[in-house]
Amino acid sequence: MxxxxxxxxxxxxxxxxxxxxxxxxxxxxxxxxxxxxxxxxxxxxxxxxxxxxxxxxxxxxxxxxxxxxxxxxxxxxxxxxxxxxxxxxxxxxxxxxxxxxxxxxxxxxxxxxxxxxxxxxxxxxxxxxxxxxxxxxxxxxxxxxxxxxxxxHDNKPKWYHFLWLIADTIFRKNISKLSFKKKYFFSNLIALFVYWPLSRFSLIMEKFGIKVDNFPLSFYRDKPFYVLKTDSLDKVGTKIEKxxxxxxxxxxxxxxxxxxxxxxxxxxxxxxxxxxxx
CATH class of the missing domain: 3.40.50.150 (Vaccinia Virus protein VP39)
Structure with missing residues (x-):
């Protein structure tokens, strides 16, 4: 087969x-x-x-x-x-x-x-x-x-990739092993307490004329919460991510x-x- x-x-x-x-x-x-x-x-x-x-x-x-x-x-x-x-x-x-x-x-x-x-x-x-x-x-x-x-993260500073490694080890590699209900629950918490504040901080800094390209999760600074929840589940819920x-x-x-x-x-x-x- x-x-x-x-x-x-x-x-x-x-x-x-x-x-x-x-x-x-x-x-x-x-x-x-x-x-x-x-x-x-x-x-x-x-x-x-x-x-x-x-x-x-x-x-x-x-x-x-x-x-x-x-x-x-x-x-x-x-x-x-x-x-x-x-x-x-x-x-x-x-x-x-x-x-x-x-x-x-x-x-x-x-x-x-x-x-x-x-x-x-x-x-x-x-x-x-x-x-x-x-x-x-x-x-x-x-x-x-x-x-x-x-x-x-080959176009980012080394510290940026280091932060991602920590987050990937703590969050995705553990949460992805859970049942879907638990994945959904934790991904929503991450969207609310990680994605939302970091992305909105980038938005505020950008309005002050500060370049935010290297701010964690700055890509989501203008995205609605629905997108944050969707991508949070996508990122922490999968067992294979290359x-x-x-x-x-x-x-x-x-x-x-x-x-x-x-x-x-x-x-x-x-x-x-x-x-x-x-």
Whole structure:
């Protein structure tokens, strides 16, 4: 029997995450600015109304919601129960097709897709490079692939990464072992007593003209509490979380058959676009 490149417990956890935070009432209000950040360098001019593409690890469909109106067909792939949430969130789009499959089981022909993307997914998979390769195989030559992987704080001071190591050891590595109810409880406490005060402190400092790029959780300074709760559960609830430097991601993308790689200059890090080689 073929072994999937992702643990079942990780699939189950993320299914519960997205069943809890469905994004249904907030999908456009909260996610549009983030979508624009992710897709800043995406070559929309090369994407036509008849183009076909895929969302590798679609979750609630929060990014597919903005891609679907621009393309001919969009295949949404996710192995968890989140696929049912995506179906509801995207029910007004008749060009979306849903597969409850892992990335190494995608029922999509190789060399058939005009584009693809995977945002915040492959760092939760045991073999990230293999998962990326599975995605690239589906693309036509010269087709773009947008990738977002957690960064290893390689553009931050050393003390920043040291703080993260402490927090990761105390919080994620312990909380991720608990039942989902307990994960949910503790993630909400962290959102309230860690994410909220630190992010709002950055917002206040920014208003005084202070540069806050290196302030912990400054990325969330203008985000609503719903997003803080969602991301808190995402961060502390998963048993597998890998992080990569920009150099490692660039090397991985090239090894998997992508070239002309461009990295976004702004957070979230690292988000990059590459094109499949001929």
């Amino acid at each position: 073929k072994k999937n490149n992702i643990k079942q417990e990780v699939i189950t956890d993320f299914g519960k995450n997205w069943e809890t935070y469905k994004q249904n009432r907030y999908i456009e209000k909260f996610n549009k600015p983030q979508f624009e950040r992710y897709f800043k360098n995406f070559p929309w001019k090369k994407i036509k109304k008849h183009s076909k593409g895929f969302d590798a690890g679609c979750g609630t469909g929060r990014w597919a919601y903005f891609v679907a109106p621009k393309v001919g067909r969009l295949y949404c792939v996710d192995p968890s129960s989140a696929i049912n949430v995506a179906k509801k969130n995207l029910n007004k789009f008749k060009n979306c097709f849903f597969y409850k499959k892992t990335l190494d089981e995608m029922p999509i022909k190789n060399n058939s897709m005009d584009f693809g993307y995977s945002l915040g997914v492959l760092h939760h998979i045991e073999d990230t490079e293999k998962a990326l390769l599975d995605c690239v195989k589906k693309l036509k030559p010269k087709a773009p692939f947008l990738l977002y992987l957690y960064y290893l 992080r990569f430097t920009k150099k490692q991601i660039n090397k991985m993308m090239k090894k998997c058959g992508l070239n002309k790689i461009i990295f976004n200059k702004n957070a979230p890090y690292w988000c990059a676009i590459g094109f499949k080689k001929n």
